[in-house]
Amino acid sequence: MSVVVVGAGIAGLTAAAELAGRGVDVQVLEARDRVGGRTRGIEIAPGGWADAGAAYLGERHTALLELMARHDLKTVPTVMEGDSRFDVRGAASAQSVPGRFPPLSGVALGELFDLLDEVTRSVRVDAPWLGPDAARLDSLTAAEWADTNLRHPDSRLFFPLFLGEMMAAAPADVSVLHMAFYLRSGGGLRYLNAFAGGAQEWRIDGGAHRLSEALAAGLGDRVRLSEPVTAVEQDDTGATVRSASGTTRADAVIIALPPVLADRIDFTPELPARRSGERTGPGCAVKVHLIHPSPLWREQGLSGWSVSADGPLLSTVDDSPADGSAGVLTGFVTGEEARRFAALSADEQRATAIAQAGRLFPDLPEPIGFHVTDWVNDPYSRGCYAALFGPGDWLALGPGLTRPHGRVHWAGTETSTEFFGLMEGAIRSGRRAAAEAAARP
Amino acid sequence: MSRDDMVEIFRRVLETDSVSVDSDFFASGGDSLLGTRVLSAVARAEGVELSFEDLIEAPTPAALADRVASVTR
């Protein structure tokens, strides 16, 4: 039995490792010159790493924790002690406040979370296209939903910031069904939002990319880099996968790519239905890292957490390595802001981000290092944090998400209804696809 | 609003029955997100707008019910 896995992100590597463990002859074809996909490490100080892509996990991410344990990777707790900084009233009026939420009407925020909780509970998480209200929720954007349901100016102001933080989406990009599904799939509103006791409890010591590197090391030369796949042809005896260096033959193929990129591959015979729709958004996130000699803000009684109504840095988090080798403030640029920011020159990006950090944290010196990771324009990550399903997408695409096409099986975090969009979803999808391929007659 | 009404709100928001009049919201699994949902429930029931600081300063059903009473009186 032989299997070609397309994509060496966490999903593809998990699938390949499972298959190799069962004695299957497996090859992984990866477009980039590195493994890891939407996880990537940047060395911000000698031996100190920051996550340019995925970073956080929590205790419900059981498949991830298990895989980490198997590869001797440790968790580092996220630190969130001290006051937060908020700049949500315009005119650079940043202020320090205890707690995670900006100084807006608590009642208005509570009403927003009540409404989100209600719609989140109403979806059928294992098959969102089948829920009782699926058709209606699929036809509306989250922006339209907010227009009808949010009355208080403070909840209207906060909703786009919250959605950007949770799923790197602008409200107009996603259907209400996708928003509700995503929140439910990740463990619900409270779990997904929380650091301690939630989905942001820990990071992977040394960087999330180490997981993919460990998986790839176990596979050795079965992982082939710089091999973008362009076509998959099936016949009675097998499948031929076309990539940069030529063709690879196998009994089965696992496509472990975000849906928008899976649709760029030429399939013969053709797919019965596309994997993404007109409205499927690639997701939009840019991560900015501001490097300091140490987490200086902690000495000022600040947690490093901030939320701003204006960009580019809509929120910041203390992502300093546990060993104290550097102080890292990660800035999240999401939604509309990400598109705007990604279009600027490198100098303009640096100038606007550093100026804003200076307003948010006036007592910090200029950073000694500065990094921008643009996932918006990255040709091999059309989906970050994950694909954004727009109006109509779930009803059209949902039923085919995991349905095999002959010898072709599907993996990738977007094919997992559990922890969709997260590393945990990627691992679960890889395991499912490997089991399917291994069970072929 | 009675202290028992407030216990009911805490139980609903925290999704647990093990809340008494003297249970501390934050020690019972409450966080700032859930805290805002206590505030919206109180506003719906009593028409009173408490702030998040009110909950931090009066984190038990008994104390928060007293605070509501002091505002409405």
Ligand SMILES: Cc1cc2nc3c(=O)[nH]c(=O)nc-3n(C[C@H](O)[C@H](O)[C@H](O)COP(=O)(O)OP(=O)(O)OC[C@H]3O[C@@H](n4cnc5c(N)ncnc54)[C@H](O)[C@@H]3O)c2cc1C
């Ligand atoms: C900024 C950012 C922050 C995030 N934060 C978190 C977080 O905190 N926690 C969390 O759990 N998740 C987070 N995520 C999401 C997480 O990164 C993804 O869910 C996960 O890494 C997806 O893995 P995957 O294997 O499904 O897809 P990918 O990682 O996208 O893997 C797909 C692979 O296929 C390759 N490829 C593409 N096209 C081709 C082709 N034609 N031929 C061959 N190979 C191809 C790509 O190069 C890539 O290596 C974040 C993502 C981003 C971008």
